[in-house]
Amino acid sequence: MKPEQRSRSANIVGPRVRWMREKLQLTQDELAGRLARYGITLDYVKIGQIENGKRRVIDWELVAMAKALGVSITWLLSGDEESW
Numbered sequence: 001m002k003p004e005q006r007s008r009s010a011n012i013v014g015p016r017v018r019w020m021r022e023k024l025q026l027t028q029d030e031l032a033g034r035l036a037r038y039g040i041t042l043d044y045v046k047i048g049q050i051e052n053g054k055r056r057v058i059d060w061e062l063v064a065m066a067k068a069l070g071v072s073i074t075w076l077l078s079g080d081e082e083s084w
Contacts, residue, residue, distance in 0.1 A: 009053030034068035
């Protein structure tokens with residue numbers, strides 16, 4: 001593995017997931033509970049890995065995260081405030 005690949009994040013949504021989760025004053029466990037309502041089973045460890053860029057996010061997880069956090073998929077992907 002090349003050095004630049006080791007430091008590359010596994011996703012681009014992690015920092016925005018963390019930011020919005022903290023803004024909503026949710027714990028990772030509480031976010032996991034919200035995701036479960038949409039059929040996504042992620043525990044606090046996996047959510048932490050996503051937030052830290054250690055785990056990839058698959059498409060249906062992205063959809064559920066947007067719903068659980070009350071934001072658009074576009075905002076999660078781009079951070080564009082107009083698409084919040």
